[in-house]
Amino acid sequence: xxxxxxxxxxxxxxxxxxxxxxxxxxxxxxxxxxxxxxxxxxxxxxxxxxxxxxxxxxxxxxxxxxxxxxxxxxxxxxxxxxxxxxxxxxxxxxxxxxxxxxxxxxxxxxxxxxxxxxxxxxxxxxxxxxxxxxxxxxxxxxxxxxxxxxxxxxxxxxxxxxxxxxxxxxxxxxxxxxxxxxxxxxxxxxxxxxxxxxxxxxxxxxxxxxxxxxxxxxxxxxxxxxxxxxxxxxxxxxxxxxxxxxxxxxxxxxxxxxxxxxxxxxxxxxxxxxxxxxxxxxxxxxxxxxxxxxxxxxxxxxxxxxxxxxxxxxxxxxxxxxxxxxxxxxxxxxxxxxxxxxxxxxxxxxxxxxxxxxxxxxxxxxxxxxxxxxxxxxxxxxxxxxxxxxxxxxxxxxxxxxxxxxxxxxxxxxxxxxxxxxxxxxxxxxxxxxxxxxxxxxxxxxxxxxxxxxxxxxxxxxxxxxxxxxxxxxxxxxxxxxxxxxxxxxxxxxxxxxxxxxxxxxxxxxxxxxxxxxxxxxxxxx
Ligand SMILES: *[C@@H]1O[C@H](CO)[C@@H](O)[C@H](O)[C@H]1NC(C)=O
Ligand SMILES: *[C@@H]1O[C@H](CO)[C@@H](O)[C@H](O)[C@H]1NC(C)=O
Ligand SMILES: *[C@@H]1O[C@H](CO)[C@@H](O)[C@H](O)[C@H]1NC(C)=O
Ligand SMILES: *[C@@H]1O[C@H](CO)[C@@H](O)[C@H](O)[C@H]1NC(C)=O
Ligand SMILES: *[C@@H]1O[C@H](CO)[C@@H](O)[C@H](O)[C@H]1NC(C)=O
Ligand SMILES: *[C@@H]1O[C@H](CO)[C@@H](O)[C@H](O)[C@H]1NC(C)=O
Ligand SMILES: *[C@@H]1O[C@H](CO)[C@@H](O)[C@H](O)[C@H]1NC(C)=O
Ligand SMILES: *[C@@H]1O[C@H](CO)[C@@H](O)[C@H](O)[C@H]1NC(C)=O
Ligand SMILES: *[C@@H]1O[C@H](CO)[C@@H](O)[C@H](O)[C@H]1NC(C)=O
Ligand SMILES: *[C@@H]1O[C@H](CO)[C@@H](O)[C@H](O)[C@H]1NC(C)=O
Numbered sequence: 001x002x003x004x005x006x007x008x009x010x011x012x013x014x015x016x017x018x019x020x021x022x023x024x025x026x027x028x029x030x031x032x033x034x035x036x037x038x039x040x041x042x043x044x045x046x047x048x049x050x051x052x053x054x055x056x057x058x059x060x061x062x063x064x065x066x067x068x069x070x071x072x073x074x075x076x077x078x079x080x081x082x083x084x085x086x087x088x089x090x091x092x093x094x095x096x097x098x099x100x101x102x103x104x105x106x107x108x109x110x111x112x113x114x115x116x117x118x119x120x121x122x123x124x125x126x127x128x129x130x131x132x133x134x135x136x137x138x139x140x141x142x143x144x145x146x147x148x149x150x151x152x153x154x155x156x157x158x159x160x161x162x163x164x165x166x167x168x169x170x171x172x173x174x175x176x177x178x179x180x181x182x183x184x185x186x187x188x189x190x191x192x193x194x195x196x197x198x199x200x201x202x203x204x205x206x207x208x209x210x211x212x213x214x215x216x217x218x219x220x221x222x223x224x225x226x227x228x229x230x231x232x233x234x235x236x237x238x239x240x241x242x243x244x245x246x247x248x249x250x251x252x253x254x255x256x257x258x259x260x261x262x263x264x265x266x267x268x269x270x271x272x273x274x275x276x277x278x279x280x281x282x283x284x285x286x287x288x289x290x291x292x293x294x295x296x297x298x299x300x301x302x303x304x305x306x307x308x309x310x311x312x313x314x315x316x317x318x319x320x321x322x323x324x325x326x327x328x329x330x331x332x333x334x335x336x337x338x339x340x341x342x343x344x345x346x347x348x349x350x351x352x353x354x355x356x357x358x359x360x361x362x363x364x365x366x367x368x369x370x371x372x373x374x375x376x377x378x379x380x381x382x383x384x385x386x387x388x389x390x391x392x393x394x395x396x397x398x399x400x401x402x403x404x405x406x407x408x409x410x411x412x413x414x415x416x417x418x419x420x421x422x423x424x425x426x427x428x429x430x431x432x433x434x435x436x437x438x439x440x441x442x443x444x445x446x447x448x449x450x451x452x453x454x455x456x457x458x459x460x461x462x463x464x465x466x467x468x469x470x471x472x473x474x475x476x477x478x479x480x481x482x483x484x485x486x487x488x489x490x491x492x493x494x495x496x497x498x499x500x501x502x503x504x505x506x507x508x509x510x511x512x513x514x515x516x517x518x519x520x521x522x523x524x525x526x
Contacts, residue, residue: 020449021514024415028433030459032425036410037344039401039424041079042139044340044394046363047314049356050089050143051118054101054130055367056357062133065385066366068496071135076398078405080135082178084230084313084352086143090184091194092121093145095156099124112275113321114376115358123157128164136173140165141230141313141352146183146211147194154182154211158218165227179230179262180219181313182211187234187241201245205257212256221259228261233313235266243299243310252306263303264313265296272327272360273320280331280478281440283317286420289339293346300347312343312351322360324374328388330518331440331478332361336393337520338436341422345411353390363391387491392473392484395491396520399471400424400434407431419451419515430457430464432524439517440478454512455523465525469506470513473520 048056056066074080086093104118131140144157158180164170165177186204189195195203212229221227231251232243243263251257269283269292282288296310303310317327317335326332340351355362358373365373368382401407404426412421418439424432441448457464471487482492488503506526507513515521 020447021452022416023452023454023512024419025456026412026414026421026453027456027458028412028423028430028464029410030430030457030464031428032408032410032423036408036425037347039344039407039409040350041077041401041405042082043344043350043401044336044397045082045084045350045352047084047087047352047354049117049354049359050086050093051102051104051106051121052357052367053085054127057130058133059101059126059130062130063366065496066364067133067135069364069366069387069391069491070138072491072496072498073394073398074135074137076395076403077401078403080138081394082139082141082350082352083134084141084143084181086181087184087314087354087356088117089121090143090181091145091147091192092118093157094122094148094153095160096122096124100126101130102127109371109376111376112272114371114373115321115356117356123160125160125163128160129167129169131164131175132167132169132173134173134175136175138175139178140175141179141181142177143181143184144215146186146207147189147192149194149207151211151214155214155218158215162219177219177227179228180215180221181230181233181264182208182215184233185235185266187236187239201241201249204241205246205249205251208251209254209256212254212259216256216259223258229256229259230262230264230311230313231260233264233266237265237295237299244302247302247306252308260308262309262311263299264311265299266314267292267296267312268315268319269317271319272323276323278318278323278326280326280329283326284331284335284438284440284478286338286417286438289335289342293339293343293348296348297346304347309349310347312348314354315351316354316361318361321356321358324360325479327361328374328481329478330389330475330480330484333389333391333393333473333484334436334438334475334478334518334520336390337396337434338420338438340393340397341409341434342411342420344409361390362388363394364388384494385496386482387496389481389484391491392486395486396434396473396522399522400432402426402432414453416451418517419453430525432522434520434522435513435515436520437515437517441475441517442477442479449517450514452512452514455509457509464509466509467506467526468509468513469504469524469526471504471522471524475518478518
């Protein structure tokens with residue numbers, strides 16, 4: 001008996017070693033804790049570099065590929081992702097009534113930055129009016145120029161934006177302007193040559209208020225209007241300006257300051273501006289994600305204490321358009337799922353993932369690429385419009401949210417250094433859960449590990465659901481740049497619509513669920 005038990009133990013140990021499977025108990029509360037936040041349908045939204053906006057939207061007709069990808073999300077949650085348009089380009093942009101769509105000049109491409117941002121941009125009314133091609137009901141934030149310190153320029157842009165959103169084509173489609181943002185990353189203005197080196201929070205507030213006094217009138221922003229201001233948009237929490245410092249300098253004290261509904265901060269996990277070697281596992285790391293995001297907590301508290309929303313108005317993996325082999329991979333999709341949902345737990349009410357034509361960290365490449373976004377090598381023929389792995393992250397989060405506008409999310413305690421989890425509640429009842437295994441699986445040199453999740457319900461006297469269906473974001477290797485499937489289906493199609501047979505498996509909750517290294521799963525309870 002003793003010997004055979006020992007043998008079985010040895011055998012078990014061998015099996016465990018061979019497949020590196022471990023098991024964890026996962027407590028799932030059947031009802032949400034009181035502090036579990038509501039998740040917005042557009043929690044995962046897009047920030048779009050303004051210099052090539054019409055490559056996203058289309059000019060005389062809409063860009064159907066981009067439309068379809070936004071509409072896919074809308075079909076899942078009822079809302080297309082929100083769009084924030086501008087970024088660095090917003091402080092370069094000038095308005096001119098004679099310009100058809102846009103005129104931009106770009107620096108030469110380099111290996112580090114194959115698609116640099118425009119060094120000049122002039123836009124006309126038709127540039128803004130292409131917003132009418134977005135899915136009906138899309139919510140928009142548009143940036144105007146503060147960097148140039150030219151009130152007339154900001155005024156003319158604002159007037160063109162206001163005319164656009166008051167036009168019948170846009171109004172009838174229910175496309176609404178949530179915010180105007182005055183200036184992008186003003187904490188970086190001295191280094192960008194837009195302001196003198198001793199530019200302080202008080203200077204920012206003075207400038208912002210002077211512009212907002214004008215812009216609010218030009219845009220019809222009042223205490224009663226839907227449109228409000230998104231303010232701050234700071235690049236870094238350590239470049240001298242912060243939401244808290246801006247509040248202390250009186251940002252929300254003025255009449256215009258009271259028209260701010262949302263404070264925006266930007267965040268990246270690092271920067272590829274001068275290149276460098278970044279490891280994918282360094283990005284997809286449970287503790288880095290937590291330590292990066294928790295640095296925002298003091299400003300989130302100050303913001304929410306004033307009754308304002310706090311968003312990451314521009315974010316993604318590594319600044320300056322991403323790092324090759326990291327930002328454009330399946331691993332980055334896993335990072336995005338955990339990053340988005342963990343940020344919500346801290347009080348971030350939306351994340352605008354930054355996108356530009358040919359940027360490495362995009363979810364979507366909506367236009368043909370004439371040269372490589374990772375190596376700068378010419379592509380002949382051009383690479384057709386396509387999605388990148390992070391688009392699947394948006395799909396996973398959208399399906400977890402579902403059609404309810406009051407879905408609440410709580411982080412699930414998973415006693416693992418690599419697996420993270422979130423429980424989703426509708427009408428106070430557990431309906432779904434997302435788990436992400438951030439352990440990188442890079443090649444077949446070793447067997448792929450997995451973690452067995454033993455699901456244990458916690459709740460008051462009620463029996464939990466008996467069955468669970470599992471939908472998998474299947475990834476061959478964390479470094480893959482394509483070929484992912486979501487429930488067996490692909491979105492890597494010419495028109496951006498889903499293809500293939502849906503494949504989900506259903507089993508008893510008591511059997512638990514396995515999650516492979518470098519995989520995300522969506523559980524739906526029945
Ligand atoms: C950009 O590239 C063109 C053509 O290769 C070259 O003539 C020009 O000098 C380059 N400009 C800069 C600023 O490097
Ligand atoms: C805003 O600025 C423009 C251009 O300088 C000016 O014509 C307009 O009167 C200003 N409006 C307000 C309300 O300050
Ligand atoms: C300010 O912007 C207006 C409108 O674009 C432009 O006509 C004017 O030249 C600009 N002023 C300066 C000093 O650049
Ligand atoms: C800011 O810098 C300018 C020159 O760069 C100088 O004239 C001014 O006195 C400085 N202001 C403060 C408050 O230091
Ligand atoms: C913005 O700030 C700069 C320097 O900080 C100042 O010279 C300029 O007058 C300000 N602009 C407005 C419209 O207040
Ligand atoms: C802004 O208003 C608050 C609340 O009334 C006040 O405590 C604070 O001193 C004001 N700040 C500035 C810079 O005026
Ligand atoms: C995020 O984490 C990375 C890796 O530890 C670190 O280099 C970076 O400074 C962090 N960023 C912030 C804003 O905490
Ligand atoms: C790619 O080439 C096409 C055809 O010449 C051109 O219309 C398009 O603007 C180019 N794309 C970029 C991003 O430069
Ligand atoms: C395979 O992946 C492991 C990490 O999981 C790495 O150490 C090793 O270098 C990789 N081998 C190859 C051939 O890429
Ligand atoms: C469906 O998914 C399961 C689990 O990932 C897999 O074992 C099975 O082969 C898939 N079936 C089909 C028809 O693809």
